[in-house]
Amino acid sequence: xxxxxxxxxxxxxxxxxxxxxxxxxxxxxxxxxxxxxxxxxxxxxxxxxxxxxxxxxxxxxxxxxxxxxxxxxxxxxxxxxxxxxxxxxxxxxxxxxxxxxxxxxxxxxxxxxxxxxxxxxxxxxxxxxxxxxxxxxxxxxxxxxxxxxxxxxxxxxxxxxxxxxxxxxxxxxxxxxxxxxxxxxxxxxxxxxxxxxxxxxxxxxxxxxxxxxxxxxxxxxxxxxxxxxxxxxxxxxxxxxxxxxxxxxxxxxxxxxxxxxxxxxxxxxxxxxxxxxxxxxxxxxxxxxxxxxxxxxxxxxxxxxxxxxx
Numbered sequence: 001x002x003x004x005x006x007x008x009x010x011x012x013x014x015x016x017x018x019x020x021x022x023x024x025x026x027x028x029x030x031x032x033x034x035x036x037x038x039x040x041x042x043x044x045x046x047x048x049x050x051x052x053x054x055x056x057x058x059x060x061x062x063x064x065x066x067x068x069x070x071x072x073x074x075x076x077x078x079x080x081x082x083x084x085x086x087x088x089x090x091x092x093x094x095x096x097x098x099x100x101x102x103x104x105x106x107x108x109x110x111x112x113x114x115x116x117x118x119x120x121x122x123x124x125x126x127x128x129x130x131x132x133x134x135x136x137x138x139x140x141x142x143x144x145x146x147x148x149x150x151x152x153x154x155x156x157x158x159x160x161x162x163x164x165x166x167x168x169x170x171x172x173x174x175x176x177x178x179x180x181x182x183x184x185x186x187x188x189x190x191x192x193x194x195x196x197x198x199x200x201x202x203x204x205x206x207x208x209x210x211x212x213x214x215x216x217x218x219x220x221x222x223x224x225x226x227x228x229x230x231x232x233x234x235x236x237x238x239x240x241x242x243x244x245x246x247x248x249x250x251x252x253x254x255x256x257x258x259x260x261x262x263x264x265x266x267x268x269x270x271x272x273x274x275x276x277x278x279x280x281x282x283x284x285x286x287x288x289x290x291x292x293x294x295x296x297x298x299x300x301x302x303x304x305x306x307x308x309x310x
Contacts, residue, residue, distance in 0.1 A: 013240030017249045020233035023226060025256025028106070029264070030226055031098040033219050037209040039095040042220070044197040045210060046091065047190045049224030054184040057232060067181040077185070079175040084186035086168040088193075090161060097157045103261030104273050105154040108147075109161025110254035111280045115140045115287065116166040124170060132290040139283035143276040150272030179235035183228065248288050 034042050058067055070076045097106040115137055121127040129137070147155045172182060202208040210220055237249075258277070261267045 013237040014249070016233040017237035017241060018252070020230040020237060021249055021252040022256070023230040023233075024253040026260070027226065028098045028103060028257055028260050030219075030222075031095055032265075034209075034216070034223075035099045037216075037220070038201065039092060039099060040197050041201040041209060042095055042223070043088065043092045044194040044201075045220045046223040046227055047088070047187050047194040048198070049221050050227040051184065051187040051191060051224075053224040053228045054180065054187060057180060057228065058184055061180065063178065063181055066178055067184060070177045070181055070185055076175050076177055079171055080177065080182060080185050081189055083168050083171040083175075083182070084189040086164045086171065087186060088190055090164040090168065093157060093160045093164070097161070101265065101267055102154050102157050103257060103265050103267050104269060104277075105157035106161060107254045107257040107261060108158040108273075108276065108280065110165075110257070111251070111277075111284065112140060112144070112158060112162035113165050114250065115283060116162050117169060118287075120166055120170050125173075130290055130294070132286050132293075136283040136287040136290070139279050139286070143279035143283070146272055146276045146279070151270060151276075179238075180232060183231055248291070251284060251288075 031042075037045075058064055070080070094106055094109075097103070097109075118127075118129060118133055119137060122129055144155070144159070147158070175182070177185070198208060198210075209216055211217055241249075262269060
């Protein structure tokens with residue numbers, strides 16, 4: 001039986017986790033509102049408006065000390081420079097995929113992400129895979145091979161999204177900087193190239209999308225909220241929930257994206273894509289089952305240790 005404090009922590013973290021993954025899941029609907037904005041320009045504005053929102057939350061949570069500490073550590077800054085580049089690539093490819101009717105490819109990317117995380121942990125962190133997790137990885141590899149044979153034009157999207165976010169997580173795992181201060185510094189790093197991109201579009205024949213209408217301007221500014229809020233909710237959930245539960249909840253987002261592609265965006269689901277999704281879903285089921293199986297003895301052992309001795 002799970003200890004009472006574990007149950008409380010899991011319950012208190014679950015709403016935050018659900019909030020984060022629901023926002024990420026329905027994010028394509030928001031991106032569809034700014035479909036007329038070039039992806040490069042939109043990502044530039046997204047970075048610009050994420051920074052002040054992050055600074056407000058940093059001030060509210062009293063984390064300026066952690067922010068300044070990270071800024072003064074050159075090792076942390078080098079790592080955050082790399083993570084900033086990776087998250088920028090991830091954002092850009094995701095936005096490009098949604099506005100170019102590649103919703104299934106985006107969904108596949110985030111289904112693959114946890115499995116790539118496992119491989120990176122094995123290669124770079126020395127973690128060992130169980131037999132079931134190797135089977136899950138093998139099935140995911142087969143799914144990629146099927147896409148390579150029949151849907152290669154969209155495979156790069158899935159692999160770029162999965163790889164960039166997995167590498168982003170790996171880099172952030174190596175640097176001792178909190179989620180919010182880290183995101184704030186990453187947006188600081190990206191501000192200059194973002195402003196350059198925005199300036200470029202403002203000088204183009206079509207001009208910048210920002211300021212053309214009140215509606216579009218408000219929607220673009222809102223990008224700061226939809227970027228920072230789910231990351232903050234995720235940070236709260238990660239502290240309060242056990243890994244296996246959080247690992248299960250994370251599949252909510254790509255599932256919502258998949259359903260949006262099917263029911264809202266009306267994107268054609270090719271047989272080769274359906275076959276790959278079935279393999280991925282099977283791999284995920286095996287992966288989550290193994291997480292739960294391994295976690296259960298730990299919970300029982302913890303409960304036994306917490307019982308009062310006679």
